[in-house]
Amino acid sequence: MSESAAKVKGAPPVEVHDLTVSYQNKPVLWDVDFELPEGKLIAVVGPNGAGKSTLIKTIMGLIDPVSGHSLIYGRPLEQMRKKIAYVPQRETVDWNFPVSVFDVVLMGRYAHLSLFKRPKKHDKELAMEALEKVGMAEFADRQISQLSGGQQQRVFLARALAQDAEIYFMDEPFAGVDASTEDHILLLLKELRNHGRTVVVVHHDLQTVSGYFDWVMLLNLRLVALGPMETTFTKENLQKAYGGRLNILSQVIELSRKEDFIREPGHE
Ligand SMILES: Nc1ncnc2c1ncn2[C@@H]1O[C@H](COP(=O)(O)OP(=O)(O)OP(=O)(O)O)[C@@H](O)[C@H]1O
Ligand SMILES: [Mg+2]
Structure with a gap:
């Protein structure tokens, strides 16, 4: 398995073509087709069961689609694993697995190690740095089962940071974290984006x-819309993705407009 294929020149970081995914013959993603731009913070939004996690898992090669395919910088995932990091939705992880916080983060380095090579000092330093970045260094030796939900979330974020990838897929990294942790995680995501990384976040x-992200993907079985926040995060698209719950949605749009000043210029 080659881990170091070069990017195809001009290819987008992520492209998905004609993707249909089913569980037990019931489609949960239908003919999804898109390309993501490089160096943006991209939200994936849609109701429960819309297929958001399934989309990410399929791109990560964890689920086989019924049809279609996805490419990372123009190449199959197997050649590009090093370039892509994944933070799974917290509920889907077995936290009773007997492993320390440090070892979970060090696993983020494994894509960089050639076969049978053990992590080196440099890898361990990067793992520790990542733990410091998320404020979890003091928990390095703790078993992951002995952490609070928000702390577990931060450990998984650290694992992705340690990987030093170019594309990050994060499935609800803000779920169950307190307000200051949310602010801190958002800063880390923006830092990645400011370094040209592509960050895709289920939110x-x-x-x-609209305050946190540059682009938005609205998903509900089908791809409803994808594009820059200003043109894509509209009442009409939200209605298509969420169905009839318009009252709440109208309020959301109003609020989001008011909060627009939060957005940083230059990343539209
Ligand atoms: N392993 C599975 N077997 C059967 N059906 C599944 C499986 N995983 C997910 N589903 C179904 O597929 C659909 C999409 O699930 P998915 O987890 O991708 O949704 P989601 O958009 O991530 O939802 P949430 O916001 O609740 O995380 C749902 O209807 C779900 O019940
Ligand atoms: Mg999900």
Whole structure:
């Protein structure tokens, strides 16, 4: 397995073509087709069961699609694993697995190690740095089962940071974290984006979508819309993705407009 293929010149970081995914013959993603731009913070938004996690897992090669394919910088995932990091939705991880916080983060380095090579000092330093970045260094030796939900979330974020990838997929990194941790995680995501990384985040809080992200993907079985926040995060698209719950949605749009000043210029 080659881990070091070069990017195809001009290819987008992520492209998905004609993707259909089913569980037990019931489609949960239908003919999804898109390309993501490089160096943006991109929200993936849609109701529960819309297929958001399934989309990410399929791109990560964890689920086989019924049809279609995805490419990372123009190449199959197997050749590009090093360039792509994944933070799974917290509920889907077995936290009773007997492993220390430090070892979980060190696993982020494994894509960089050639076969049978053990992590080196440099890898361990990067793992520790990543733990410091998320404020979890003092928990390095703790078993992951003995952490609070928000702390577990931060450990998984550290693992992705340690990987030093170019594309980050994060499935609800803000779920169950307190306000100051949310602010801190957002800063880390923006730092990645400011370094040209592509950061794709499943996000449930519609009120903060336009303040936090540059682009938005609205998903509900089908791809409803994808594009820059200003043109894509519209009442019409939200209605298509969420169905009839218009009252709440109208309020969200109003609120989001008011919060627009939060957005940083130059990343539209
Ligand atoms: N392993 C599975 N077997 C069968 N059906 C599944 C499986 N995983 C997910 N599903 C179904 O597929 C659909 C999409 O699930 P998915 O987890 O991708 O949604 P989601 O958009 O991530 O939702 P949430 O916001 O609740 O995380 C749902 O209807 C779900 O019940
Ligand atoms: Mg999900």
